[in-house]
Amino acid sequence: MYEQERQMKERILVVDDEPDLLRLLTRTLPRDLDCDVLTASSGEQAMQRLRAEPVDLVLLDMKMPGMDGLDVLDRIRAEHPWLTVIMMTAHGCIELAVQAMRQGAYDFLTKPFDHDALAFTIGKALERSRLIRENLHLQRRLKGEKSFQNIVGKSPAMQRVFDALQMVADSDLTVLITGESGTGKDLVARAIHNLSGRKTGPFVAVNCPTVPENILESELFGYRKGAFTHATQNKMGLFQEAHGGTLFLDEIGDISPSIQTKLLRVLQEKTIKPLGDTKDIRVDVRVVASTNRNLLEKMRTGEFREDLYYRLNVVPIEMPPLRERREDIPLLVDHFLQIHGRQLNRPSKSVSPQLMDLFLRHDWEGNVRELENTIMRGILFAPGEEILPEHVGFSDASPSHDLLHDQHLHELPYREAKEEVLRRFNTAYIERLLAMTEGNVTRAAQLCGLERQALQQVMRRFKIKADKFRSHKKKNQETG
Secondary structure, three states: OOOOOOOOOOEEEEEOOOHHHHHHHHHHHHHHHOOEEEEEOOHHHHHHHHHHOOOOEEEEEOOOOOOOHHHHHHHHHHHOOOOEEEEEEOOOOHHHHHHHHHOOOOEEEEOOOOHHHHHHHHHHHHHHHHHHHHHHHHOHHHHHOOEEOOEEOOOHHHHHHHHHHHHHOOOOOOEEEEOOOOOOHHHHHHHHHHHOOOOOOOEEEEEHHHOOHHHHHHHHHOEOOOOOOOOOOOEOOHHHHOOOOEEEEEOHHHOOHHHHHHHHHHHHHOEEOOEOOOOOEEOOOEEEEEEOOOHHHHHHOOOOOHHHHHHHOOEEEEOOOHHHOHHHHHHHHHHHHHHHHHHOOOOOOEEOHHHHHHHHHOOOOOHHHHHHHHHHHHHHHOOOOEEOHHHOOOOOOOOOHHHHOOHHHHOOOHHHHHHHHHHHHHHHHHHHHHHHOOOOHHHHHHHHOOOHHHHHHHHHHOOOOOHHHOOHHHHHHHHO
8 A cells, every 4th residue: 555656645535334424524524634535335345445545544434234344444454454444333332442443443433523532533543654654665675675684585475574573663562473383483573672772671582381380480570589498599580681671472372371360460560579579560671472372262262361362462463484475485595505504614505496496385384494494404414515305305206105115014014014114214314313413412403303302202212322423532522
């Protein structure tokens, strides 16, 4: 909408099935606000007008035949996410007002309108639209860049993320970043901090699922000496550590109900109470949260508090999966080749055309993190300057092709044949990793995208020993 040629006057689209109201607002609004007024008598007509010409503000009636106001609001949010919408109703129903605000409406007006209140509300809404338009205009130069704040991408999906970052960063609004694992939610959180007025303050991150529930509370809020057994001294919580900066709550969908309740209180009152303390402590912290869970579903099942969700979801940013931004894959490959080539102290390498074609067709269930791990393996395993499909375990043929033609496997019962296939794959795959890392299990785990303990479990199951891949010098250093 904002890329089209702008008019000198701001435009308001009034959507209502009452002809008298359309005529009234068409006559009065231009006189009061020096704007142009467009009209639509149905939701369908409104969407057609929005697709055809730029609009700064929509006044949208709640009750209309066909698509009602909430349906139209959903369509507007999907197609024009930054457009300001004010809902109108003759019913004065607070439940509908709350629902409209939750779905992204800027404000809510009840018919018949008070003239001064109407002008004031529309004036404030147009002011918001100007700010959005100016910020988006300033950031159009990002379209020519392949990365922004260390986040790589030129696809339309990533440009929407970049625009959202610019819109919300320099404020104190709480942000909820959603998306599948491996899409880069942590990079977005750090970018929000780096672009904000808090960039000189601390950026504190906590991965919520990795901290046991009984420890997470004391980590977040701190405790006083004697609050519990082994509390031998005062401990400052992460909220206090992040004072003046940003606290990033990674994977917040996994926190327990009791922690949810305490977190809601902090967001509402901007104060914390360390365990064992009787006084509240005021904290100046911006909260950015992320999740790969469906919080709406968790709300329906009672696993996540509705009031906490709406406190966190003030500004939502959704990270697209890699399969929906395939045009970014060559850029990401080049980026990872450069940074990991230097980190791994390997000569400059490139990806073969055959492998790039496979990358572009791959579903990438692990998203950008999976692609990054694949490139790291290629840098290590490829003996020459070019990384081929076989160097990273990619092939046009089915990976089970050779196994299915193994007569020995067909003579075994299903369960035994399946176990033999797993044994062969894991032995070949993991032993190759260990050979490249000279028996360094931690490094091998990083390359294959597993936790160290998970890799060790697989090694124990298939009796794979790391010792035989370590040089005599390295063994002596470890045992000396």
